[in-house]
Amino acid sequence: MKTAEFSTMLRVYIEDTDAGGIVYYVNYLKFMERARTEFMRSLGFGKDYIFNLDLMFVVTQVAIRYHRPAQLDDMLEVGVKVTELRGATMIMAQEVHREGLLLAAADVTVACVDRAGITPRRLPTEMLESLRLAQGNGNAGEPHTWNHN
Template sequence: MTEAEFSWPLRVYIEDTDAGGIVYYVNYLKYMERARTEFMREQGFGKDYVFNLNLMFVVRDVQINYQLPARLDDELQATARVIEVGAANIVFEQAVLRGAESLAQAQVNIVSVRRDNTRPTRVPAAIRSALSTA
């Protein structure tokens, strides 16, 4: 859907790693979450904007492929690119990179839900429009 890929810089800290100094698998999802959050903030849809609309975005589905390990003190990039905007969902293509090396690739489907009852609701028109052209 969008050509532009958002990128967020990261560094691996000891808290991110297992006893062998390798990033624990779930932390790649945390890195991707940060990239999605910062991407939405850059588009003008930070947490305050979304919460004021009585909305939240929650992960519905993740498909992830781990390729190479990240290690303590590595400088990484977490990327996010919108590939689909549905009535109540947004699908992101995401990656965690170390330079040109792909460490993990994922497709993340998030759903727009009402904060007061966590039921799915339509993605607001302003967000749909902005993400369709981001």
């Protein structure tokens, strides 16, 4: 995936589809969640790290556009690119592709919260630094310029 900083592959199973074998629209969000989880794990911030700091991440906003359907048994590539970082939130642009063909694209806003009170909490410094490096351009806070055509 040329526009992603990180991507992971996954297969479409029967439980991901409707009666016609087409991926049910909400399942793209599940695919994107898996990719974000794997992305964070690749940076060294797996569930153990996050839970030990009593943190959670919650999605606060999603803007998604569906371009083409995925079908049963398709092999999908799901990408993640950090596009904006703030104290307690990040925006990630995500795309789902099948053999290079764009199927869905989304901007997902994720907030870091305290597990006990579910209140906003600043991203840990180590995590913020790693995310800035992953962002690639060093311009935290600037919106992305992907063209989701």
